Amino acid sequence: MSSTKVVVVGAGPVGSLAALYAAQRGYEVEIYELRNDLRDPSTVPLNFTKSINLALSVRGITAMQNAEPNTPEGERKLLDHVLAATIPMRGRMIHGRKANGELYEEAQDYDVHGRTIFAVDRGGLNKRLLDVLESMPNVKFFFNHKLTGADFRKRKAWFEHKDGSSESRPRETEIAFDFMIGADGAHSSVRYHMMKFTRLDYEQRYIDAQWCEFQIQPKEHFDAANPMSQFRISPNHLHIWPGKEFMFIAIPSEDGTFTCTLFAPGDKYAHLEANPANVPAFFDKYFPGVTDLISPAELVDSFQQNPHLPLITIKCKPHHFSSSVVLVGDAAHAMVPFYGQGMNAGLEDVQTLFSFLDRHAGGDRAAALDEYTAHRVPDAHSINDLALQNYVEMRASVLSPTYRLRKFLEESLSKYLPSLGWQTKYSRVSFSNERYSEVIARSDYQGKILMRVFGATVGIPLVAGGAMLWFRYRKVIETGVKGAVEWVVNTVGR
Amino acid sequence: MSSTKVVVVGAGPVGSLAALYAAQRGYEVEIYELRNDLRDPSTVPLNFTKSINLALSVRGITAMQNAEPNTPEGERKLLDHVLAATIPMRGRMIHGRKANGELYEEAQDYDVHGRTIFAVDRGGLNKRLLDVLESMPNVKFFFNHKLTGADFRKRKAWFEHKDGSSESRPRETEIAFDFMIGADGAHSSVRYHMMKFTRLDYEQRYIDAQWCEFQIQPKEHFDAANPMSQFRISPNHLHIWPGKEFMFIAIPSEDGTFTCTLFAPGDKYAHLEANPANVPAFFDKYFPGVTDLISPAELVDSFQQNPHLPLITIKCKPHHFSSSVVLVGDAAHAMVPFYGQGMNAGLEDVQTLFSFLDRHAGGDRAAALDEYTAHRVPDAHSINDLALQNYVEMRASVLSPTYRLRKFLEESLSKYLPSLGWQTKYSRVSFSNERYSEVIARSDYQGKILMRVFGATVGIPLVAGGAMLWFRYRKVIETGVKGAVEWVVNTVGR
Numbered sequence: 006m007s008s009t010k011v012v013v014v015g016a017g018p019v020g021s022l023a024a025l026y027a028a029q030r031g032y033e034v035e036i037y038e039l040r041n042d043l044r045d046p047s048t049v050p051l052n053f054t055k056s057i058n059l060a061l062s063v064r065g066i067t068a069m070q071n072a073e074p075n076t077p078e079g080e081r082k083l084l085d086h087v088l089a090a091t092i093p094m095r096g097r098m099i100h101g102r103k104a105n106g107e108l109y110e111e112a113q114d115y116d117v118h119g120r121t122i123f124a125v126d127r128g129g130l131n132k133r134l135l136d137v138l139e140s141m142p143n144v145k146f147f148f149n150h151k152l153t154g155a156d157f158r159k160r161k162a163w164f165e166h167k168d169g170s171s172e173s174r175p176r177e178t179e180i181a182f183d184f185m186i187g188a189d190g191a192h193s194s195v196r197y198h199m200m201k202f203t204r205l206d207y208e209q210r211y212i213d214a215q216w217c218e219f220q221i222q223p224k225e226h227f228d229a230a231n232p233m234s235q236f237r238i239s240p241n242h243l244h245i246w247p248g249k250e251f252m253f254i255a256i257p258s259e260d261g262t263f264t265c266t267l268f269a270p271g272d273k274y275a276h277l278e279a280n281p282a283n284v285p286a287f288f289d290k291y292f293p294g295v296t297d298l299i300s301p302a303e304l305v306d307s308f309q310q311n312p313h314l315p316l317i318t319i320k321c322k323p324h325h326f327s328s329s330v331v332l333v334g335d336a337a338h339a340m341v342p343f344y345g346q347g348m349n350a351g352l353e354d355v356q357t358l359f360s361f362l363d364r365h366a367g368g369d370r371a372a373a374l375d376e377y378t379a380h381r382v383p384d385a386h387s388i389n390d391l392a393l394q395n396y397v398e399m400r401a402s403v404l405s406p407t408y409r410l411r412k413f414l415e416e417s418l419s420k421y422l423p424s425l426g427w428q429t430k431y432s433r434v435s436f437s438n439e440r441y442s443e444v445i446a447r448s449d450y451q452g453k454i455l456m457r458v459f460g461a462t463v464g465i466p467l468v469a470g471g472a473m474l475w476f477r478y479r480k481v482i483e484t485g486v487k488g489a490v491e492w493v494v495n496t497v498g499r
Numbered sequence: 500m501s502s503t504k505v506v507v508v509g510a511g512p513v514g515s516l517a518a519l520y521a522a523q524r525g526y527e528v529e530i531y532e533l534r535n536d537l538r539d540p541s542t543v544p545l546n547f548t549k550s551i552n553l554a555l556s557v558r559g560i561t562a563m564q565n566a567e568p569n570t571p572e573g574e575r576k577l578l579d580h581v582l583a584a585t586i587p588m589r590g591r592m593i594h595g596r597k598a599n600g601e602l603y604e605e606a607q608d609y610d611v612h613g614r615t616i617f618a619v620d621r622g623g624l625n626k627r628l629l630d631v632l633e634s635m636p637n638v639k640f641f642f643n644h645k646l647t648g649a650d651f652r653k654r655k656a657w658f659e660h661k662d663g664s665s666e667s668r669p670r671e672t673e674i675a676f677d678f679m680i681g682a683d684g685a686h687s688s689v690r691y692h693m694m695k696f697t698r699l700d701y702e703q704r705y706i707d708a709q710w711c712e713f714q715i716q717p718k719e720h721f722d723a724a725n726p727m728s729q730f731r732i733s734p735n736h737l738h739i740w741p742g743k744e745f746m747f748i749a750i751p752s753e754d755g756t757f758t759c760t761l762f763a764p765g766d767k768y769a770h771l772e773a774n775p776a777n778v779p780a781f782f783d784k785y786f787p788g789v790t791d792l793i794s795p796a797e798l799v800d801s802f803q804q805n806p807h808l809p810l811i812t813i814k815c816k817p818h819h820f821s822s823s824v825v826l827v828g829d830a831a832h833a834m835v836p837f838y839g840q841g842m843n844a845g846l847e848d849v850q851t852l853f854s855f856l857d858r859h860a861g862g863d864r865a866a867a868l869d870e871y872t873a874h875r876v877p878d879a880h881s882i883n884d885l886a887l888q889n890y891v892e893m894r895a896s897v898l899s900p901t902y903r904l905r906k907f908l909e910e911s912l913s914k915y916l917p918s919l920g921w922q923t924k925y926s927r928v929s930f931s932n933e934r935y936s937e938v939i940a941r942s943d944y945q946g947k948i949l950m951r952v953f954g955a956t957v958g959i960p961l962v963a964g965g966a967m968l969w970f971r972y973r974k975v976i977e978t979g980v981k982g983a984v985e986w987v988v989n990t991v992g993r
Contacts, residue, residue, distance in 0.1 A: 317698075
């Protein structure tokens with residue numbers, strides 16, 4: 006076992022995974038967490054700000070896979086357990102009302118190849134990671150410990166320990182460390198103290214949207230032999246009621262409920278707060294059909310009892326100081342939740358970080374961290390931007406014909422002309438481990454080509470004749486499109 | 500005397516002026532300052548990060564004028580004293596070397612009407628403000644007090660008091676207040692604690708430039724009857740050696756010295772740090788003539804002994820929380836020093852803040868602060884942007900013919916056609932109290948008109964014939980220009 010002491014601040018999913026990566030490399034690992042152990046039955050449920058159901062996708066899965074504990078039986082102690090408790094979501098289900106007043110729902114698959122993302126309970130995933138860590142001899146937990154100071158030159162940190170009795174004056178302890186990993190969230194203390202040592206470019210911004218939670222209950226009567234039948238709407242979709250300026254979404258939970266979220270600008274919230282009785286009418290106007298799933302009384306109740314919370318987006322650079330501290334997860338790049346990538350990006354941070362540390366193993370950690378910052382900052386900034394853009398996509402663009410046309414065209418190219426390597430932006434983000442910064446570059450590039458090819462050559466017949474034409478004259482169009490794309494690719498240059 | 504307790508954090512020029520405004524309105528004022536009293540002879544000179552000589556201009560002067568203590572004799576106890584210790588600077592002196600190798604200097608006046616800015620010693624100005632405050636019965640000082648926490652709902656704050664003996668454990672005291680003014684600089688603790696109560700959009704960025712101080716000594720032999728004769732170069736200019744990517748400047752001090760600053764990108768600093776013996780050659784190449792004023796040995800010495808410091812630019816919004824706290828000066832909008840407006844903007848904050856508080860006197864402070872933030876944030880952002888842009892102007896544009904032509908044209912319009920209200924951007928910033936945001940708007944508008952008028956009608960003869968033509972055919976051109984400007988103004992619309 007190495008005598009190098011790695012201190013991880015924050016025992017959420019990202020901090021826990023970082024501890025696991027460190028422990029597997031033989032370091033002496035200590036995890037400090039502000040809150041109580043969430044596996045302790047006396048622990049009040051995690052702060053409400055953490056209760057958005059999470060979407061786990063390829064990046065998060067890959068990062069966990071690479072930390073899979075070795076078992077003689079080849080059993081995947083971490084991933085099998087985590088995945089067993091998820092619900093695959095194969096697309097968005099858009100809800101609306103037709104001109105004739107009829108309700109409709111329209112499924113938009115995420116991926117033309119059938120790949121899915123997974124609805125997961127943050128607490129369950131977190132507990133599993135803690136359980137795996139608990140079994141490792143070189144890992145120690147310190148719950149109810151608050152970071153109060155750090156000297157990143159002398160590698161010392163101070164924590165206040167609150168024991169059970171809330172009246173007692175907290176005790177402060179000083180610890181020494183070799184390397185600190187700050188995984189303590191958007192309002193990171195590690196980052197705050199790191200700012201005193203490095204010249205940190207830092208930006209935080211609150212977007213003009215707040216969120217509040219609601220719930221859709223399971224059916225009272227359902228086929229017990231088929232647990233999926235208890236869901237009141239499709240369990241395999243992320244449901245969206247796009248309201249242009251507002252948005253209501255629902256994500257399935259294993260217990261048959263849906264955790265729902267209302268996103269709306271601050272003035273709309275203020276308006277409804279002034280008269281909560283108007284909430285059901287507001288829903289009927291913008292989110293048709295929801296009052297069939299949640300009773301008006303429940304809507305008003307949840308709106309009044311659940312907190313109305315802000316959304317913050319954070320960028321910073323560098324992500325480290327010297328060889329002594331690095332930020333991962335929300336501490337480095339809190340983002341708005343609209344791409345479902347917050348946790349995935351955080352888990353990917355850990356994998357990326359350790360790939361750089363491994364390259365310099367036994368050697369120069371400062372150089373490894375320099376390289377990590379240089380590599381990771383553009384990706385963190387990119388997914389931050391993508392997440393912001395996706396808010397517009399989810400609440401408005403999903404309804405636009407241009408958006409659907411591009412999605413259709415790109416998916417067709419991806420499916421029928423795989424040799425071109427065409428992928429939608431969503432697929433690149435959610436179903437690949439491609440760097441986020443490259444996703445943006447390639448997607449922009451694809452957009453440019455699409456504009457030229459389809460605008461100039463086949464755009465008009467496709468719009469006019471739609472999918473029928475495509476399938477009828479597939480071979481001819483395929484040949485034409487392939488030729489046109491190749492010509493533009495050669496002209497524009499890769 | 501009002502029983503309202505105003506706590507000012509930070510006893511620099513901006514905090515002291517805020518305390519003075521508050522004290523004159525009869526509030527009970529307490530000033531908490533991290534450092535020792537700078538008037539105490541045992542105090543080590545102010546932290547080196549504060550030693551850039553400051554340029555005092557109209558905004559700072561106006562703000563102090565409005566806080567002038569009443570004296571029966573009509574003496575200006577504050578301003579007369581402060582101004583007596585300044586040196587007027589009427590323009591830039593650009594230093595360079597001609598193609599034939601000869602050194603030259605070229606004066607560029609700041610203002611066609613002869614108005615000047617004033618070089619001032621930050622410490623002297625600060626001491627005078629503290630002296631004035633000392634004489635007021637409702638003001639108490641608490642030096643060596645560090646803000647460690649604040650609850651802006653309960654209006655309580657905690658300070659650590661370090662007394663002389665550095666070994667003793669600092670004592671923590673809790674105080675109550677009605678209104679806190681945070682004037683504690685770029686790395687403001689007040690702002691940090693305020694962030695926990697309000698949704699603060701916040702951005703800090705380090706620009707790729709560092710700075711280091713040098714000094715030009717007075718002449719050894721000079722005419723004692725004429726103290727101005729001790730300066731080795733003109734005392735009434737801000738001297739600039741524009742090096743395109745680098746810049747060296749010199750600002751006069753009352754004692755006959757010049758405080759000089761080298762601004763250069765980080766990689767240039769790293770390069771010179773690796774081999775400081777190269778500093779004089781670097782100066783000879785980019786800042787011709789400096790080695791005649793500062794010996795090569797002194798240059799190397801200062802470069803090695805004085806710190807190499809970063810430059811930060813900060814924007815945030817809002818500047819306040821509820822009715823309990825407001826940020827002024829660098830705490831709200833630290834800027835790069837290239838417009839000489841940092842302190843002036845901070846002093847103007849105080850005047851603007853109290854104009855809003857006065858409007859709501861005895862009433863709703865929360866409403867006053869809401870209005871202050873709405874009014875002041877765009878101005879703070881504007882001067883931040885202007886300061887960044889001015890770095891390019893000072894180190895490069897001052898040499899460009901286009902820049903000089905616009906300056907000449909605008910100054911001519913300002914001087915000969917005053918009815919048009921034409922002013923250069925620099926004059927609007929430094930010689931007026933116009934809102935910074937309006938300065939940008941008007942300057943953009945003037946630029947648009949100039950482009951149209953001079954590009955299309957008289958630009959070519961002016962460029963060709965230059966100033967001679969102007970003076971010879973002044974009347975004709977004046978009439979033509981006036982007509983053209985009026986026509987464009989009417990076309991473009993105000």
